[in-house]
Amino acid sequence: MSEQAEVGTDVAATRETVLRPHRHLFTRGIVAVLALTTPVFAVLYWLTIPSGAWVFVLVAHLVVIAATVVGVASFLNTTIGYGPDGVRERGFFGRTVRVGHGEAGAVILVQVYERSTLDVLPQLFVASKEGRLLIRMRGQFWSADDMERVAEELDVPVTRPEEPMTHGQLRRAWPRLLYWFERIPLGR
Missing domain, CATH: 1.10.287 (Helix Hairpins)
Incomplete structure (x- = not known):
């Protein structure tokens, strides 16, 4: 679900597309x-x-x-917007992250198994050139189409593992992109 919003006051006004979590x-x-x-x-x-x-x-x-x-x-x-200036995320707790064109070092779009099921949900990670997490979009909250739009906007090659991953495999492959509590192995 996305909507258009006017941004800027120039004569040649730019447009930003605003994405919202699942209603x-x-x-x-x-x-x-x-x-x-x-x-x-x-x-x-x-x-x-x-x-x-x-x-x-x-x-x-x-x-x-x-x-x-x-x-x-x-x-x-809570929104994610993208436009000519890059991608902007306003998180649930009010934190705003801006990722301009050329700032992202990696975009990873991976299918992750839900805990104890065979269901998979996509997760998108946008990392800095130093490997630090900038933006994370989880399939529980964002649609796969919205994740694709954000990945395309950043103009960075997208890493797409062929097979879905468990949380343990994701933790071993990209531990710096997970929240601190997800890095702790709990027998998964």
Whole structure:
């Protein structure tokens, strides 16, 4: 799912294509929050109203609502954009990474087995010339078409292993591209 957004104020305005994570994740997240919190808070209100302690439950409920609103805003602001200036990622926690043309040293597009299944999902890694991870797109959040668009935009040869990889194989092949907790072998 992508949409066009105007960027710049020049007469010859440039266009940036903006990619967004799968929308069904948003719906699932909201349903999960409601399914988990509604019964809990209903019971807590029912138990605390007679004693007058319901105010504490209300405060806790408002904190949960505020955290949910922050999570929703973070999800809606998560984007990857590409255009004439390169690729820009705005992550879930607000961190923005810009990769200009010529800055990427490697692009790796690999199919990775989901844990304990034969299902595979794509993952795209954009690394600097020094081998440091710049951008990562995981198939749980981004479509394969969006990953292809980003890979094409960076104008770097794309490494595409022929066979899907397990997490252990991925860890052995490119450990610097994984998050710190993924580098720890857990018998996988």
